[in-house]
Amino acid sequence: xxxxxxxxxxxxxxxxxxxxxxxxxxxxxxxxxxxxxxxxxxxxxxxxxxxxxxxxxxxxxxxxxxxxxxxxxxxxxxxxxxxxxxxxxxxxxxxxxxxxxxxxxxxxxxxxxxxxxxxxxxxxxxxxxxxxxxxxxxxxxxxxxxxxxxxxxxxxxxxxxxxxxxxxxxxxxxxxxxxxxxxxxxxxxxxxxxxxxxxxxxxxxxxxxxxxxxxxxxxxxxxxxxxxxxxxxxxxxxxxxxxxxxxxxxxxxxxxxxxxxxxxxxxxxxxxxxxxxxxxxxxxxxxxxxxxxxxxxxxxxxxxxxxxxxxxxxxxxxxxxxxxxxxxxxxxxxxxxxxxxxxxxxxxxxxxxxxxxxxxxxxxxxxxxxxxxxxxxxxxxxxxxxxxxxxxxxxxxxxxxxxxxxxxxxxxxxxxxxxxxxxxxxxxxxxxxxxxxxxxxxxxxxxxxxxxxxxxxxxxxxxxxxxxxxxxxxxxxxxxxxxxxxxxxxxxxxxxxxxxxxxxxxxxxxxxxxxxxxxxxxxxxxxxxxxxxxxxxxxxxxxxxxxxxxxxxxxxxxxxxxxxxxxxxxxxxxxxxxxxxxxxxxxxxxxxxxxxxxxxxxxxxxxxx
Numbered sequence: 001x002x003x004x005x006x007x008x009x010x011x012x013x014x015x016x017x018x019x020x021x022x023x024x025x026x027x028x029x030x031x032x033x034x035x036x037x038x039x040x041x042x043x044x045x046x047x048x049x050x051x052x053x054x055x056x057x058x059x060x061x062x063x064x065x066x067x068x069x070x071x072x073x074x075x076x077x078x079x080x081x082x083x084x085x086x087x088x089x090x091x092x093x094x095x096x097x098x099x100x101x102x103x104x105x106x107x108x109x110x111x112x113x114x115x116x117x118x119x120x121x122x123x124x125x126x127x128x129x130x131x132x133x134x135x136x137x138x139x140x141x142x143x144x145x146x147x148x149x150x151x152x153x154x155x156x157x158x159x160x161x162x163x164x165x166x167x168x169x170x171x172x173x174x175x176x177x178x179x180x181x182x183x184x185x186x187x188x189x190x191x192x193x194x195x196x197x198x199x200x201x202x203x204x205x206x207x208x209x210x211x212x213x214x215x216x217x218x219x220x221x222x223x224x225x226x227x228x229x230x231x232x233x234x235x236x237x238x239x240x241x242x243x244x245x246x247x248x249x250x251x252x253x254x255x256x257x258x259x260x261x262x263x264x265x266x267x268x269x270x271x272x273x274x275x276x277x278x279x280x281x282x283x284x285x286x287x288x289x290x291x292x293x294x295x296x297x298x299x300x301x302x303x304x305x306x307x308x309x310x311x312x313x314x315x316x317x318x319x320x321x322x323x324x325x326x327x328x329x330x331x332x333x334x335x336x337x338x339x340x341x342x343x344x345x346x347x348x349x350x351x352x353x354x355x356x357x358x359x360x361x362x363x364x365x366x367x368x369x370x371x372x373x374x375x376x377x378x379x380x381x382x383x384x385x386x387x388x389x390x391x392x393x394x395x396x397x398x399x400x401x402x403x404x405x406x407x408x409x410x411x412x413x414x415x416x417x418x419x420x421x422x423x424x425x426x427x428x429x430x431x432x433x434x435x436x437x438x439x440x441x442x443x444x445x446x447x448x449x450x451x452x453x454x455x456x457x458x459x460x461x462x463x464x465x466x467x468x469x470x471x472x473x474x475x476x477x478x479x480x481x482x483x484x485x486x487x488x489x490x491x492x493x494x495x496x497x498x499x500x501x502x503x504x505x506x507x508x509x510x511x512x513x514x515x516x517x518x519x520x521x522x523x524x525x526x527x528x529x530x531x532x533x534x535x536x537x538x539x540x541x542x543x544x545x546x547x548x549x550x551x552x553x554x555x556x557x558x559x560x561x562x563x564x565x566x567x568x569x570x571x572x573x574x575x576x577x578x579x580x581x582x583x584x585x586x587x588x589x590x591x592x593x594x595x596x597x598x599x600x601x602x603x604x605x606x607x608x609x
Contacts, residue, residue, distance in 0.1 A: 047290035050359060050430065051357060051358055051428045051429060052358065054429065054444060054446070055129075056130045056423060057129050058445050060443045062441045062458075063441035067440075069419060070419055070420075073123075073419040074133070074136075076382075076383060077416045078139060082146065083099035084102050085117060085120065087101065088102070088160060089114065089146065090150065092154065093154050095150070095153070102408055104409070106387070106407070107160070110406075112167050112170070112171065113161075114171070115167060115174065115413070117143075117147070117159070117178065118176070118178030119412075119417055120416060121143050121179070121181065122182075123420045125178075125181035125182050126181060126421065130423045136186075137186040140182050141182075151194065151201070156205075157201040164205050166221055167222050168222060169207070170223050171202075172199070172206065173226050173227050176195065176230040177233075179198065180195070180237060195237065207222065209224075209249075210224045210225045210250045210251065213275075223271075223274040225251070225252035225281065229277075229281040229284045231250070232244060232247045232284040232285070247285070250281075251282070252278060252281075256297070257282055258297075261293040261294070261296040265304045267321040268324070272315055272321050272345065273341050273344045275321075276349060277347070279297070279298050280355060282294040283355035286359070298355060302356060302365070305321075308324070310339060310395055310542070311542030311544060311605075312376055312393065313346075314346070314375070315349075317329065317332035318336050319338070319341055325536070327536035327537060328534070330536060330537040333540075334396065337396055338392040339393055340376065341391065341411065342391065342411065343377065343389075343412075346372055347414040350373060350425065351421075353366070353369035353372070357369070358428070363483075363505065364505065367547070371547045374549075375548065375595065377415075379594045379597070380415065381402075381403070381598060387407025387408045387412075389403060389409055389411055389412040390404070391404035396604075397555065397560040399604070400600070400602075401597060426442050426457075433478035433480050433509075434453070434455060434479055434480065436481045438482075439522070441457060442456070443455070455479075456470045463578050465523055465524050465525050466523050467524070468519055469519065469521075470517070471514045471515065471516060472516060474514035476514070478510065479510045479520065480510075481502070482507055483504055484547065485505035486504070486529065487527070489525050490502040490523060491523045493520070496519070527545070528545050529543075530567060540607055541566060542604050542606075549593070550591040550593055551603060551604050552590070552602060552606070553592055553601070554600060554601055555601060555602065555603040559603055560605065561607065562585060562607065563608065565609050570591065579592050
């Protein structure tokens with residue numbers, strides 16, 4: 001592909017320094033056209049990825065909104081009582097079981113007993129690896145040891161009848177990811193030895209074939225098609241091919257991957273979260289088998305999901321993908337308070353975005369990742385100390401952020417995993433380039449054959465429009481800075497020289513022999529803009545500033561029916577950064593980022609005049 005240079009030589013740039021923008025937007029257009037015909041434009045050899053995630057521990061959050069939430073979640077999950085978490089297992093095999101009951105979904109007679117146990121282990125192992133916190137690893141070790149004491153006394157690996165009857169595959173999947181992370185990230189050998197035992201003991205309870213799940217309430221409830229991602233990983237860790245074969249066996253090819261790969265939109269009516277997280281199994285299937293149909297399926301699924309999204313990036317009112325062209329998203333604003341299964345859905349969506357970034361290097365997936373992260377996972381209400389967790393986001397009128405009506409729901413497991421994964425979303429790399437995909441204060445250490453590169457990012461984004469990238473230890477490599485598609489007038493400046501324009505929807509690329517102290521300043525204007533709820537209702541819109549969704553605080557009765565001039569009538573709220581105010585029929589309406597809301601009521605969608 002050709003690249004576009006940015007007049008650097010006439011501005012005093014050295015001949016060894018090149019800034020250009022990749023033609024990502026053109027590639028995206030070509031990709032879309034091919035996808036409609038069931039083809040793929042992905043520049044990959046079979047089974048290989050174009051760019052790579054950094055491992056846990058290579059990226060450290062140093063400040064900002066993501067770190068604030070990360071630290072709170074870190075502290076919260078460390079505080080959970082080991083005895084309470086293990087009580088249901090101990091009770092089932094007659095071991096002493098001290099401590100209060102957990103309550104809610106988690107208890108012996110709950111909806112799905114101990115359904116999130118493996119996810120708590122997984123999340124704590126990831127946080128421990130990301131931060132170096134030995135206390136996390138010690139807690140993981142204690143939980144694995146307690147689980148092993150239970151397993152050796154029974155052939156039934158489930159904590160209660162609800163788990164073995166309702167969601168045996170779902171719970172097995174969480175056991176497996178917990179043990180994988182305990183072994184790979186916390187270094188607990190016992191977890192590796194337990195993997196074959198857990199899988200063998202779970203299998204008699206699980207359907208021998210993969211069964212599709214349609215909608216929220218229709219049987220079968222269990223989600224066998226989510227098993228494959230972690231079974232592929234189990235095959236790699238144990239070296240046992242039977243887990244690879246089992247992963248292939250449970251792939252939902254006929255109902256999901258095959259039609260998606262051929263460009264057929266089969267999303268409507270399907271259970272939204274489980275089918276999205278199943279796309280991660282498709283990502284692993286490509287890496288394990290080399291079959292390119294799985295990349296085509298992921299690309300096309302993302303394209304179809306774009307039309308299903310709320311302004312937040314979320315999807316799936318009442319946990320179902322909707323029929324398009326019928327105004328279903330608009331209808332959901334008044335007939336549902338369950339618009340997005342937030343921690344679970346955002347965890348699945350962010351994983352899908354990362355797979356697509358790895359396979360294609362296309363910045364549009366990083367744009368999508370940013371929007372979903374800031375408006376869903378980051379915007380969840382913080383959990384309480386005794387099982388109160390967020391579940392659904394409500395984008396209807398006069399909404400509030402509520403906990404789920406039962407303690408310890410499924411979203412309590414994906415919340416810790418998703419926040420632990422923040423460090424995976426910021427930077428990527430290939431052999432020669434470092435990709436800066438999110439703008440948040442952080443440090444990345446990139447181990448290369450020629451030596452370790454350390455890069456720091458300092459920013460108050462999204463409150464401010466700028467970020468500084470500082471080289472702490474250098475070498476010759478390419479720096480690729482994502483320029484979001486929604487921005488206008490973005491610039492990049494190296495070592496204080498004249499700012500150079502950067503093209504939206506592409507990467508600004510700087511090739512250079514970097515030295516310690518070199519600094520790149522990025523300016524990314526974040527315009528106020530609106531997004532319609534769906535094509536059938538273009539005048540019903542939500543407000544965004546850049547990637548961040550805004551809501552109107554403390555709305556009054558009937559506000560959603562008033563016609564207002566968005567965004568033109570908004571004015572900055574004096575003395576309060578990131579807030580805007582407007583007059584609506586003589587009343588003052590304040591708009592704030594959705595992630596700021598905790599207990600206040602709000603409106604997300606408005607009728608635009």
